[in-house]
Amino acid sequence: MRIVLEKNDLLHSLQTVSRAVPTRTTKPILYGVKFSAHQNILTLSAYDLEIGIETVLTSDPSTNPPILQIEEPGSIVLHARYLIDIIRKLPHHLVRIDVQDLTTTIRSGHATYTLNGMDPREYPQLPKVDNQAGLSVASDTLMRLIDHTAFSVAVSEARPTLTGVLWTYREGRLVFTATDSHRLSTQTIEVGAPKGYENVEAIIPGKSLLELARVLPDNDTVCDLYLADNQLLVTFGSTSFYSRLIDGRYPDVSRIIPSTWRTAINIDPKSFTECIERAALLARDNDNQVVRLNLRKTHIEISSHSPEIGKITETTEPNTFEGEDMLIACNAKFLLDALKASSDSLVRIEFTGPGSAFVLKSVQDESHLHLILPVRVVNS
Amino acid sequence: MSSGALLRKIIHIDMDAFYASIEQRDHPAYRGQPVIVGGAPDARGVVATCSYEARRYGIHSTMPSHTAHRLCPHAIFLKPRMDVYRQVSREILAIFRSYTDLVEPLSLDEAYLDVTHDRQGIASGTLIARAIRENIYRTTELTASAGVSYNKFIAKIASDYHKPNGLTVITPEQAQAFLDAVPVRKFFGVGKVTEQRLNQLGVHTGEDLRRLTVEELSSVFSDRGRVFYNLVRGIDPRPVEPERIRRSIGKETTFAVDIDDVSQMARILEDLARGVEQNLKHRALRARVVVLKIKFENFRQITRRMTTATPVQTAEEMNVYLRRLLEQVDMRAKVRLLGVTVQNLQDEAAGSIQLTLF
Numbered sequence: 062m063r064i065v066l067e068k069n070d071l072l073h074s075l076q077t078v079s080r081a082v083p084t085r086t087t088k089p090i091l092y093g094v095k096f097s098a099h100q101n102i103l104t105l106s107a108y109d110l111e112i113g114i115e116t117v118l119t120s121d122p123s124t125n126p127p128i129l130q131i132e133e134p135g136s137i138v139l140h141a142r143y144l145i146d147i148i149r150k151l152p153h154h155l156v157r158i159d160v161q162d163l164t165t166t167i168r169s170g171h172a173t174y175t176l177n178g179m180d181p182r183e184y185p186q187l188p189k190v191d192n193q194a195g196l197s198v199a200s201d202t203l204m205r206l207i208d209h210t211a212f213s214v215a216v217s218e219a220r221p222t223l224t225g226v227l228w229t230y231r232e233g234r235l236v237f238t239a240t241d242s243h244r245l246s247t248q249t250i251e252v253g254a255p256k257g258y259e260n261v262e263a264i265i266p267g268k269s270l271l272e273l274a275r276v277l278p279d280n281d282t283v284c285d286l287y288l289a290d291n292q293l294l295v296t297f298g299s300t301s302f303y304s305r306l307i308d309g310r311y312p313d314v315s316r317i318i319p320s321t322w323r324t325a326i327n328i329d330p331k332s333f334t335e336c337i338e339r340a341a342l343l344a345r346d347n348d349n350q351v352v353r354l355n356l357r358k359t360h361i362e363i364s365s366h367s368p369e370i371g372k373i374t375e376t377t378e379p380n381t382f383e384g385e386d387m388l389i390a391c392n393a394k395f396l397l398d399a400l401k402a403s404s405d406s407l408v409r410i411e412f413t414g415p416g417s418a419f420v421l422k423s424v425q426d427e428s429h430l431h432l433i434l435p436v437r438v439v440n441s
Numbered sequence: 442m443s444s445g446a447l448l449r450k451i452i453h454i455d456m457d458a459f460y461a462s463i464e465q466r467d468h469p470a471y472r473g474q475p476v477i478v479g480g481a482p483d484a485r486g487v488v489a490t491c492s493y494e495a496r497r498y499g500i501h502s503t504m505p506s507h508t509a510h511r512l513c514p515h516a517i518f519l520k521p522r523m524d525v526y527r528q529v530s531r532e533i534l535a536i537f538r539s540y541t542d543l544v545e546p547l548s549l550d551e552a553y554l555d556v557t558h559d560r561q562g563i564a565s566g567t568l569i570a571r572a573i574r575e576n577i578y579r580t581t582e583l584t585a586s587a588g589v590s591y592n593k594f595i596a597k598i599a600s601d602y603h604k605p606n607g608l609t610v611i612t613p614e615q616a617q618a619f620l621d622a623v624p625v626r627k628f629f630g631v632g633k634v635t636e637q638r639l640n641q642l643g644v645h646t647g648e649d650l651r652r653l654t655v656e657e658l659s660s661v662f663s664d665r666g667r668v669f670y671n672l673v674r675g676i677d678p679r680p681v682e683p684e685r686i687r688r689s690i691g692k693e694t695t696f697a698v699d700i701d702d703v704s705q706m707a708r709i710l711e712d713l714a715r716g717v718e719q720n721l722k723h724r725a726l727r728a729r730v731v732v733l734k735i736k737f738e739n740f741r742q743i744t745r746r747m748t749t750a751t752p753v754q755t756a757e758e759m760n761v762y763l764r765r766l767l768e769q770v771d772m773r774a775k776v777r778l779l780g781v782t783v784q785n786l787q788d789e790a791a792g793s794i795q796l797t798l799f
Contacts, residue, residue: 217747219761242750242797242798243795243796314798348787349795416796418798435796436796
């Protein structure tokens, strides 16, 4: 293989695919990024057997000078972390990569690196996903689906399905749902689908979606989403993102969201977030990071205490208050995560009782909501 | 047994048939009757404690309740009243503390005391033990047995020597003869399997054990071998630790025949978890970490641990994690030992409980 290309193009592509390079693995080949140069296409790919990312650079003869020249086709696997650091520091804007057997020479300006490559025949093949029937969604909309839900997946591996986000497509609506059994987040979007695409369900690892969100462009680039053979494939621009799916039954969450409430407040998420953050400072060492909300018609009292450190009390006034007074305790992190995912100027929180789930949603936007279960405080 | 260092005075106090005695104290009709506190005979429960009248029928604690029922059909089966037992335990602990700060409770009904320097200026460990026993009886109408010696191991064996309502003092001069006569199963760390192993080596008593060299013992029992070697010579430097905070609670079992059936392992782990649950409930604790321990037929030992999403206390809660941990183990060899341990313990009342959706 012999190629010449722009340093920044290579760096950008490497940074994208390296999201699929594991930080720790028992198979050293997986630390690598695979280069394949054929005809006028350079393909970079990485695959840790959970997540796979492939991105393509094409040589366009019409640009002058051409941004990619493939002088001799071939392939090689190079250690991703070293390679990224090397490329970033190269002195010239052009890079030349020469591969003889597995020995790889990288030249730029007066710098020459000679690296030991790995055998591309040993690198795992990316999964094959049939890309006939899929959904098309704008990149920033897909990011919103992920940002508003993926933080609620379970961290513990005790129930594997809960470490994933549930994907449901039904009647023109795509819904992402995530829950760790203590809280739940959902986001719905309306999207057209090809004929026969109905009642589609899958569980996508939360970790995969968070990596996907990092490589998605923050604009309306079209993303095509395909589900097949236990794999998710997302293509956008010249990049393809693969993730395995989680096997198993997701718990039935359809009847979990309460339809009535006893106390409801409308409040500015920004100032409420700051109140909760102040109270959380004394809650971070206790197990459930408990903050208490004393909801009264006149004001809300937010408090928290740590037996060793001390306590805090703060009052704030919601924009509106409906219903009865209530005292409720919950995990500060759950509340902060949900508030952070609400970008609107006003959120509505509906409480049904100190021992039941409460709902946080946007006042204007019905498409997403967060459900949080309170903490029962045993003593005092 | 002379040494330059000051000889310690250690008392081990063990309440006699604690739960059963409280029931007989509170219900005069039960006095003189075989009383069994624990699970009901028709359920899967086990005997927690039984009165001395019941012990005559061969019933002992940890025996399945239905077996106990078969041995003594007219026995009185009672559900434990843990709140009452805990309250009595607190009264007894207060009596201990009036003599010394160095009190190490082992459970609700058992404790070590170091009275080398007692609070009330009583020079003799024997007199202190006698005073404590009298004091317990005056306050609670319950009897206790005590062992007095110069280390924990001998004190503990001595308390068992004249049970119930006994006091046994073992002086340094008497220690070796006393230990020589002790059956090996009484040694700390000796369970059924180790006992069998020792019996195969022709070791049945302390005297037999003392014939083995430290090398011989270490080659069979590794680190434990050295402990046995010292114990049988009256050497046990473990201090009485008053502020001993339990870092973990565990149960394990070694099989007479190695097993390779994973579903059988899962059932055994459930049983062990039930034991851990009982222990956690007795101490009013919850745990944040569940650990699975496996020893294979080749003695290779592994542990696998998982932090729990919320603090666990019941066997059911632990089983979710144990099943996951068991799945992760590469079962290439048969298993000779399984164990369940919980760590990162916390007071169940101190915290808060995160409610769950499903």
